[in-house]
Amino acid sequence: MSTNKELKDVLELGRIFWDSQVFLTACKLRIFDYIKKPAEVFYIAKKINCDVRATNMLLDALVSLGFVGQKGKKYAVKSKYSDFLLSDSDKNVLSILDHYYHMWDDWGKLTNCIKTGMALEKKVSIELKRQFTKSFITGMDNLTKFQKERVLNCLDLKGVKKILDIGSGPATYLREILKKNQNIMATILDLPDAAEVGKDFVIKDNLEKRISFIEGDIGEVELDNNYDCVFIFQVLHALNEKTRNLAVKKAYNALNRGGKIYIHEFFLNEKKTFPRENVIFRLNMLIHANGGDNLSVKEIKNLLESAGFSVKKEFIFKKPATVLIEGIKT
Ligand SMILES: C[S@@+](CC[C@H](N)C(=O)[O-])C[C@H]1O[C@@H](n2cnc3c(N)ncnc32)[C@H](O)[C@@H]1O
CATH class of the missing domain: 3.40.50.150 (Vaccinia Virus protein VP39)
Structure with a gap:
């Protein structure tokens, strides 16, 4: 018999990719670099070159996901994550996270691959392909x-x-x-x-x-x-x-x-x-x-x-x- 637990499982799994995209977008924008120390949204939005209201939404979402803390109007990355999320840390895993981000659109086409049994034919510029390969290979080092x-x-x-x-x-x-x-x-x-x-x-x-x-x-x-x-x-x-x-x-x-x-x-x-x-x-x-x-x-x-x-x-x-x-x- 299905219960509310199964209902929750089904609905949560169906939507979990939103959480993932919030996190990967934050990493791609390198937003954590600008909240190493507590900072206000105007400063952060300017640094990442993004809309202030939207940056505020993203930061609030990161607070709710548990990666960022908030005191008054200021946001700061939680120190337990900073080793992995700050560009200047030897332990950062930003390249592998960029690699996941780059695969986002591809995974959106999984249905096609299941239907045809074939891999995607990706048409990207030589420059973009190089960039993707750099994140992929550097990302392997992040993990290994x-x-x-x-x-x-x-x-x-x-x-x-x-x-x-x-x-x-x-x-x-x-x-x-x-x-x-x-x-x-x-x-x-x-x-x-x-x-x-x-x-x-x-x-x-x-x-x-x-x-x-x-x-x-x-x-x-x-x-x-x-x-x-x-x-x-x-x-x-x-x-x-x-x-x-x-x-x-x-x-x-x-x-x-x-x-x-x-x-x-x-x-x-x-x-x-x-x-x-x-x-x-x-x-x-x-x-x-x-x-x-x-x-x-x-x-x-x-x-x-x-x-x-x-x-x-x-x-x-x-x-x-x-x-x-x-x-x-x-
Ligand atoms: C997942 S990475 C593993 C890298 C490394 N061996 C490690 O364990 O960290 C896969 C590697 O295989 C290489 N590769 C994939 N297909 C290949 C092929 N047909 N011939 C040579 N290398 C290939 C990729 O370019 C990439 O460097």
């Missing part, structure tokens, strides 16, 4: 910097001298490894726009002499065959089945005998109904990557074994729910 240790602690890099990082993005893991292991060199393979952002991260860490770049699609590029270790971290979900198989086979061929592959992925259970965030993320791939999909742990292992790898270890992490799988070219 908080969870990198759990993955890094599980990697066995004994004897490894040369790493290939396929779809490296901001190279968050790789940069950390190279900083700690002076004898390791690496190659990054990524799509051209993403590689451009990746290079900035590499240069900032003074690692450009130890990392070379291949700009291209894993489905199309030729690779050397002298690597000791290959990473494919959070990339398989963006590839269609054919390219996924090809990517893992190419990784196999690129490795020396005894070399290791590490796959890090958002995983699904066998029924593909859990964990919730990954099940929803799957639809993000439906919208953005033709043929892209999340796999179960068993499917990832099968993929590795079909390419010739012996699967040795797996590590399951919670929140975000990911799996790290180690395969060896025996």
Whole structure:
């Protein structure tokens, strides 16, 4: 029997995207930067170049959502959120929030994707595409910097001298490894726009002499065959089945005998109904990557074994729910 609780659940879920848009709009406008210290609406509206009345509404909404405090006529970001929401904080996650904001219109077209089974054909200018890629790749670093240790602690890099990082993005893991292991060199393979952002991260860490770049699609590029270790971290979900198989086979061929592959992925259970965030993320791939999909742990292992790898270890992490799988070219 349906009760008022179910009614509340249904109506709340149907409208929750309004809350989300209030928050993402505030982040996109960088409004929190101007309420680091208590400030009045006229000052804030001027700083973000927006209408005063509308800015007032937005600020009041942020108060009701719990991100902003209000004293008299002044508003200030709650200090417990400032690390994550202020541009000048090392811990800010504004790029990933911009990335979510950029996906807003795409998600509005989910119905079309469900009907056709195809990803959206996005027509944006080259400049805008670059901007989107910058937020996406920098956003990956925003997220990974908080969870990198759990993955890094599980990697066995004994004897490894040369790493290939396929779809490296901001190279968050790789940069950390190279900083700690002076004898390791690496190659990054990524799509051209993403590689451009990746290079900035590499240069900032003074690692450009130890990392070379291949700009291209894993489905199309030729690779050397002298690597000791290959990473494919959070990339398989963006590839269609054919390219996924090809990517893992190419990784196999690129490795020396005894070399290791590490796959890090958002995983699904066998029924593909859990964990919730990954099940929803799957639809993000439906919208953005033709043929892209999340796999179960068993499917990832099968993929590795079909390419010739012996699967040795797996590590399951919670929140975000990911799996790290180690395969060896025996
Ligand atoms: C979600 S990001 C993961 C970045 C990084 N590996 C990490 O775990 O933080 C996915 C990366 O895969 C790259 N990528 C997607 N499709 C690719 C393809 N066909 N060939 C090469 N790289 C690809 C993207 O450009 C992006 O850098």
